[in-house]
Amino acid sequence: MATSFVDFAYNSGDNKPAALRARTTITSNHTALTINKSHTALTINKSNDKAYMDMKNRSENSKHYLLASDFDQTLSFNDSGIVLSELLGNSRFGEKVAGLSTINLVQQGGELAYLLLHDPEYRCVRKEHLIEVGKRIRLKQNIEGLSRFLEKGFDGYRFSFYVVSAAPEEVIQSALEGLIPLDHIFGTQFRYNQSTGEIDSIVRVPAGYGKVAVIDELHSNLQVSYDRIVYVGDGSSDVHVMLHVNRQEGFTVAVSEAKHIAQIAKRSVLSDDALSVLVPILEDIVGWDSVRIRSLFESQGFLIQEWDKVRTDWLTIRGIPNGPDSASTFVGTANA
Numbered sequence: 001m002a003t004s005f006v007d008f009a010y011n012s013g014d015n016k017p018a019a020l021r022a023r024t025t026i027t028s029n030h031t032a033l034t035i036n037k038s039h040t041a042l043t044i045n046k047s048n049d050k051a052y053m054d055m056k057n058r059s060e061n062s063k064h065y066l067l068a069s070d071f072d073q074t075l076s077f078n079d080s081g082i083v084l085s086e087l088l089g090n091s092r093f094g095e096k097v098a099g100l101s102t103i104n105l106v107q108q109g110g111e112l113a114y115l116l117l118h119d120p121e122y123r124c125v126r127k128e129h130l131i132e133v134g135k136r137i138r139l140k141q142n143i144e145g146l147s148r149f150l151e152k153g154f155d156g157y158r159f160s161f162y163v164v165s166a167a168p169e170e171v172i173q174s175a176l177e178g179l180i181p182l183d184h185i186f187g188t189q190f191r192y193n194q195s196t197g198e199i200d201s202i203v204r205v206p207a208g209y210g211k212v213a214v215i216d217e218l219h220s221n222l223q224v225s226y227d228r229i230v231y232v233g234d235g236s237s238d239v240h241v242m243l244h245v246n247r248q249e250g251f252t253v254a255v256s257e258a259k260h261i262a263q264i265a266k267r268s269v270l271s272d273d274a275l276s277v278l279v280p281i282l283e284d285i286v287g288w289d290s291v292r293i294r295s296l297f298e299s300q301g302f303l304i305q306e307w308d309k310v311r312t313d314w315l316t317i318r319g320i321p322n323g324p325d326s327a328s329t330f331v332g333t334a335n336a
Helices: 049-061 080-088 093-103 111-118 127-136 143-152 169-175 209-222 236-247 274-286 290-299 326-335
Strands: 002-010 020-026 034-037 063-069 157-168 185-192 199-204 229-233 251-254 302-304
Touching: 063 209, 063 274, 080 093, 080 111, 080 127, 093 111, 111 157, 111 185, 111 199, 127 169, 143 157, 143 274, 157 169, 157 209, 157 274, 169 185, 209 229, 209 236, 229 236, 229 274, 236 251, 251 274, 274 290, 290 302
Parallel strands: 002 034, 063 157, 063 229, 157 185, 229 251
Antiparallel strands: 002 020, 034 302, 185 199
């Protein structure tokens, strides 16, 4: 596994930090970015008929991909359940999730939906609470920039960007308001009691295999082949869908160092900036080298300041039963 280090520094004249340090881990090649943001303005003037027709023709002749991303700790730094529990003054969310995971009662990632429907401490939650949670979610930098990059496309490749997550749909829509179209967000859906406002039932939970069902639905609706599906995720709830996408020769990206997910994904990227996801896509799908990637970022007001490459191996070492004492062997070697 190659590990890279990414620095994103902003020059936009706003209140963003002057430098933001992040780290990127990549399971097949390399990548470490430092991005300087001076401006982002991608506009399309449909009143210019010739430009609009050129864009339309490029769209018709381009290779269409679906890029689906998880939300919690993929596009954000927070877990929706933790933020909701803090809003309610409940400190036992982690304990409750661990208990459900131990008995395998629900699909991994669907624990919050179960608690909202069945746990007395969460039955007080109403739709307005979930909307407020979304407003409190801390998002990664440049999600809007990522969306614009994908919408514009690259060198004959275009991407439809969707969010598929087990987080409540109201939370995701509130957090990503103005950044991602509402019909591009698939989260856990509830039915509410019209009189009391409490949650009556669950319509759908995109957790575990539930994410596979959403990806299959998008595959059919968008008419994209499975080998043109990209999935980005971070945790155990993404294992099923990543295996499904990989089996169909699609492309998977992990944004977590967790072994169970990083070892499945074809590439991994750890960063505080959503734009980092573009690097493995541009390298492995579009086929660009680092020079073209740097030029693209600079043309849109971003500067890749650093691109370090480090290799990381996962090892487990244990002593052999009835064999030489491993500790003394290593000490002897070190002192030799």
